[in-house]
Every structure is written in structure tokens, then in C-alpha cells.
Amino acid sequence: MNSVNTSNELNDLLNGQNVHIQLSVPQLVEKATSRGEAVLTSTGAVKAETGKYTGRSPKDKFFVEEDISKDKIDWGSVNFPISSEIFSSLYNKVINHLKLKDELYVFKGFAGADKESRLSLQVFTEYAWHNLFVHQLFIRPTEEELTSHEAQFTILCAPSFKADPAIDGTNSETFIIVSLEKRIILIGGTEYAGEMKKSIFTIMNYLLPEQGILSMHCSSNVGEKGDVALFFGLSGTGKTTLSADADRKLIGDDEHGWSDNGVFNIEGGCYAKAINLTRENEPQIFDAIRFGSVLENVVVDPETRIADYDDISLTENTRAAYPLQAIDNIVDPSVAGHPNTIIFLTADAFGVLPPISKLTKEQAMYHFLSGFTSKLAGTERGITTPQATFSTCFGSPFLPLPATVYAEMLGKKIDQHNAQVFLVNTGWTGGEYGVGKRMKLSYTRAMVRAALKGQLDNVKTDSGSVFALAIPTEVPGVPSTVLNPRDAWADPLAYDKKANELANQFRENFNKFGSVSEEIVSKGGPIN
Incomplete structure (x- = not known):
């Protein structure tokens, strides 16, 4: 995938006085808890709440109508068009909004364990816990890779910036806008972290087929003899649970590509449903929720800080985000036949x-x-x-x-x-x-x-x-x-x-x- 030059606005943002680039997990945990964004739980995971948006906002997701992609995208009830003028206006507003934040966090990493087709990305977040989330969900670069890292796609995540539909041309205060030409994703008005994960997956579903690679919403694991299995399924069907098998090594739990060389994970972590989670039924997931992991909208006892996975008072869509390395039997790197x-x-x-x-x-x-x-x-x-x-x-x-x-x-x-x-x-x-x-x-x-x-x-x-x-x-x-x-x-x-x-x-x-x-x-x- 060819890289593109980062715009002057992004360079200015990256070099701002308020920017923290590539903080470690302990640093991000400290930031998130000290700033009141999240609390530490009994297992060492951090727990954050996302307010009124506890899931994706599909009616607020748009693609910019651009010459390079408008004849390829399947416009309709899923993919909504938005004009380049609306995108540019919101882009400038989001940039200015982030510049004024006391602190801004940047993660640099990759999507795609296959180095021949991986996408280099950078994510700007105004919340430390959001940066911890993408640190665990995307593929983390080595020190050597970081020195030569040049982002091919950028996410600007500004949950406290809310759009005015009458002025900004959106459907609501929330927006997720993808520009394939500018290689930028704008996210505003929602604190739900899954929007960042799924936006990059959407990008990969556009880019990978152009290279002859099938992109797939599935989990995958491999047996001792190298036999590979794929598990397709919508939320709640058991995709993550069934692929987490003690007798097989996990490749990934949600997003994969299938190239001429085999299967590879698009992500570096897992985003598992936490509702009714028990060690007995899902031991690998349960034990992965430790220091550095993120619990999203899980109810936690204020005194003991023990998570109650049966409590759905905030939402049924409770989640746990953790790196693949939190699971013992994984394939590393996440590629197989x-x-x-x-x-x-x-x-x-x-x-x-x-x-x-x-x-x-x-x-x-x-x-x-x-x-x-x-x-x-x-x-x-x-x-x-x-x-x-x-x-x-x-x-x-x-x-x-x-x-x-x-x-x-x-x-x-x-x-x-x-x-x-x-x-x-x-x-x-x-x-x-x-x-x-x-x-x-x-x-x-x-x-x-x-x-x-x-x-x-x-x-x-x-x-x-x-x-x-x-x-x-x-x-x-x-x-x-x-x-x-x-x-x-x-x-x-x-x-x-x-x-x-x-x-x-x-x-x-x-x-x-x-x-x-x-x-x-x-x-x-x-x-x-």
C-alpha cells in the first residue's frame, strides 16, 4: 500500500505542546485513572464508561463521495455518502478542537499481521483510555519499526466535539466519516471505543480485495498439525468463545485476511463480549482481563473493584479489550496457512x-x-x-x-x-x-x-x-x-x-x- 504525505495540519497537531506520542501501557493507565476517565479494577484492568453511546452508531457513519472510490462503494442502507465540503469543514473543526485540549495522545501502529499488505496507521485521541484501547487492539510496532513508521491512515477521535446537524450536515451530534482520498477518519460525538476498531476494519475491507486478499469478519485458530479453522458469526453467536480453544492456538478473534499465502490477523488484540463472563465457560477470556486490559461499560463494585459481568444496567454490550499476548496459546506473529x-x-x-x-x-x-x-x-x-x-x-x-x-x-x-x-x-x-x-x-x-x-x-x-x-x-x-x-x-x-x-x-x-x-x-x- 502506498503511503501518502501527512498534511500540514496533522504535522502541526503531532508536534503540538499537548501531545503524548506512544506512551507505554503503565503510563496510559496512570493517565486514564488520574484524569478520572477510568478506574482500576481488582484484576488490574481499567474500566471506563462511554455514556449514552454504548455501541456503534451505524446511521452516523459516512464515506466522503470522492472520485477515487465513488464508483466502487456499494452505496445504500449501510454506506452513506457525504460531501467533501462537509468533511473539510468538520476536519478543520476537529483539528482545532484537539489543539485546544490540555493533553492529546497518539498511537502509531499497524493493521494486518501480513507485512506485505499491512496498513500503517496513527490514532489521535483526547482520552488516555481510548489510546490504551487502540494500543491493545491494533498491532504494536517494534522500536525499529517505529523509527521508520509513516502513517498511511489517520484516525482523529474527538468524542467531546459534538456536531450540529443543522450546520455540519450530519444526522446527529455523532459522526464517523471516512475519506479514502485523504486517508483520514473523523470520529466525534461518541465515546464508544469500538468505532475506532471497526473504522479501520472497514478500511481494510476496501483495500485488501484490491490486492486479491479476502477480508473476513471471523475468528481463527490453528491445531497442532497446522490445520487452520475460520469462525464466521455475528455478535452473540459464539465466534470469540469457540475460537478460544485450549487445544488450539488462537490467530485472532474477529478480523482476518486470506491471501495467497494463507490467513493473517488484522488486529493485535481482542474485543470480547463480557456479558455473563465466567472463568468456567470462557477461561482464556476471563484470565486475559488483567493489568493493561480495558473493560468497557462493565459494572464494578466501588469498594472491592470486582467486576460484575452479569450486571447489564449500563448495557448488554459490555466489552473487554486486551492484547493477544494476554492469552497463552496464540500464534505470534498472527499468520498461518x-x-x-x-x-x-x-x-x-x-x-x-x-x-x-x-x-x-x-x-x-x-x-x-x-x-x-x-x-x-x-x-x-x-x-x-x-x-x-x-x-x-x-x-x-x-x-x-x-x-x-x-x-x-x-x-x-x-x-x-x-x-x-x-x-x-x-x-x-x-x-x-x-x-x-x-x-x-x-x-x-x-x-x-x-x-x-x-x-x-x-x-x-x-x-x-x-x-x-x-x-x-x-x-x-x-x-x-x-x-x-x-x-x-x-x-x-x-x-x-x-x-x-x-x-x-x-x-x-x-x-x-x-x-x-x-x-x-x-x-x-x-x-x-
Whole structure:
């Protein structure tokens, strides 16, 4: 990736009297706690709250409409355009805002463990805890790399600067604006740290395919024999949990690229959900939350400073950010060979999809484009029953290019490397949400391990229900009664009715992919 000259304004900002560049973790912890931005917890992690924004603001994210990218971006309900005039005006306001801060923090690092395609970046933050967050989430440079570091992309994060929509042309006080031409990301009006992480991921989803590299919203790990697995899934499906396996080394938990050389992590850390976290269920994540880690919106006892991971009074989207090195069994550097096994994770609250099934290439592309999971009753205002949610390629909010670009690249990779693809339902069995039960994590782990070990490659399968998925009849360590979802329901006819309802929602969602081949639709989707 070619570097670009840093603008005069950025140079002035970088050389300002108020700037702290590349502070160490202890220094950032001291700054964050002494300035009242965060508190120290019993494990040594710092805990910060993000105010009213406890998650991403997708309606406030824009791409500047520019000649170099306007014909490539998939404009629509995810990627919103904004004019270069609005960007320039806000850019100048943010620069001036940051210049007036008592202290400003700069992190220099990389996105992408593959040195041939990595992106060098710098992040300006007005909060020390935000700088600690990016220090742990992005790839930290060596001292030698730092001496020659020249940023190809810059984030300017100014949460205390709030836009005026009537004057600034935004949708609200919050804005996340990407200029691919200027190679700058503006973030204002929100303290949610995940905006910085996901903005860089969005950039990589634009830049990597141009180099013939598939960018992926997935976790990844590798076995003792070098066998690589990918885990795709939306939030809450178990992507981070299932990839954190004591018997396998973690490559990364969320963002990866797949090049001609193999898989590499885009990040240098993990951003795990902390809701209901226990050492028993997720020991690697639980033990990674120590000095230097960041807890976001987790309730902490004011006296003991012990985190209560079951308390969702601030938000259900509680998070823990920590470097990969906080986990014992990792691949360092975060690169590995080509995947042998690909797992698509879904949390089906309808209780329709089997707990594990083998996919053909056409089915893999169909379910990759669909990106299905469920929203549960009570998680959002107005939702009283489970609702099907479709996020293209299991990462729609972060994909600037048309979905078919990523799907076609995945299909070619599956063919080239003969990867086995499985659909795993971590959701409900024996009935829909409120009637059935959530699939036991121990069963899901057993099914995933069997898939990774090749124990399901030649087993007998049933083609259950309207989805025509190949369901293994036996999986070591899992009762056969839970494998076929229709058998797990007390009323098989009620199952058939619910399965047809969900199949119709799949079909309706897939209608938006007008350019997809008929073979994927006819061989990959539900039976008509």
C-alpha cells in the first residue's frame, strides 16, 4: 500500500505542546485513572464508561463521495455518502478542537499481521483510555519499526466535539466519516471505543480485495498439525468463545485476511463480549482481563473493584479489550496457512436450523451471503418475538464493496484449498425461544472439535427439513437426539411450519442479490 504525505495540519497537531506520542501501557493507565476517565479494577484492568453511546452508531457513519472510490462503494442502507465540503469543514473543526485540549495522545501502529499488505496507521485521541484501547487492539510496532513508521491512515477521535446537524450536515451530534482520498477518519460525538476498531476494519475491507486478499469478519485458530479453522458469526453467536480453544492456538478473534499465502490477523488484540463472563465457560477470556486490559461499560463494585459481568444496567454490550499476548496459546506473529475448515455460526432463536450441518460450496456461498442470526425478544424496544436478522457476509456494517465481491472470493478460496464448510447453530433446540432451550455450549464445542478433527467428513447424514442441510447422524460426545432439530421438537408438524416460515424469510432476504448465479440460489438455498 502506498503511503501518502501527512498534511500540514496533522504535522502541526503531532508536534503540538499537548501531545503524548506512544506512551507505554503503565503510563496510559496512570493517565486514564488520574484524569478520572477510568478506574482500576481488582484484576488490574481499567474500566471506563462511554455514556449514552454504548455501541456503534451505524446511521452516523459516512464515506466522503470522492472520485477515487465513488464508483466502487456499494452505496445504500449501510454506506452513506457525504460531501467533501462537509468533511473539510468538520476536519478543520476537529483539528482545532484537539489543539485546544490540555493533553492529546497518539498511537502509531499497524493493521494486518501480513507485512506485505499491512496498513500503517496513527490514532489521535483526547482520552488516555481510548489510546490504551487502540494500543491493545491494533498491532504494536517494534522500536525499529517505529523509527521508520509513516502513517498511511489517520484516525482523529474527538468524542467531546459534538456536531450540529443543522450546520455540519450530519444526522446527529455523532459522526464517523471516512475519506479514502485523504486517508483520514473523523470520529466525534461518541465515546464508544469500538468505532475506532471497526473504522479501520472497514478500511481494510476496501483495500485488501484490491490486492486479491479476502477480508473476513471471523475468528481463527490453528491445531497442532497446522490445520487452520475460520469462525464466521455475528455478535452473540459464539465466534470469540469457540475460537478460544485450549487445544488450539488462537490467530485472532474477529478480523482476518486470506491471501495467497494463507490467513493473517488484522488486529493485535481482542474485543470480547463480557456479558455473563465466567472463568468456567470462557477461561482464556476471563484470565486475559488483567493489568493493561480495558473493560468497557462493565459494572464494578466501588469498594472491592470486582467486576460484575452479569450486571447489564449500563448495557448488554459490555466489552473487554486486551492484547493477544494476554492469552497463552496464540500464534505470534498472527499468520498461518490456508483454512481446512470453515464454520458459519448462527444463533437461531426459531429452533429450526440443526446444531451442525455440512455445506456444499453452493450452500456455503448462500449462507455466507445471507449471514443469518436472530434478534431476541426484549433486546430492542418493540421486539416481542424472535426476529430473523441477515447481515451479509456476517459483517454487513463494515463492507464498503458489493457483497458479491467477498462471496465470489470465498467461493474461489474454498475450491482452491478444498476447505470443508459447516453451519453451526448455537441457538435454540426443541422449540423456538421461550419454548425450547439454548444448545449446551459443551455440545457445541464437541461438534466443532469433531468437525476440526475430520470426524464428520465421512459420517452418515440426514437431509433434514426445507433447508436440505446434511445433518450428521452421529457426533462423538453429543446425544443423537439433539442432532436433527425436527426430532428434538415435541410436535414435528409445528417444527415444519416454523421451518417454512424461516425459509421464506431467507428467500425474501436473498432477493436483494440480483446478480447472484442461479446455481447458488437453486442449490444453496431452501427447497422451493
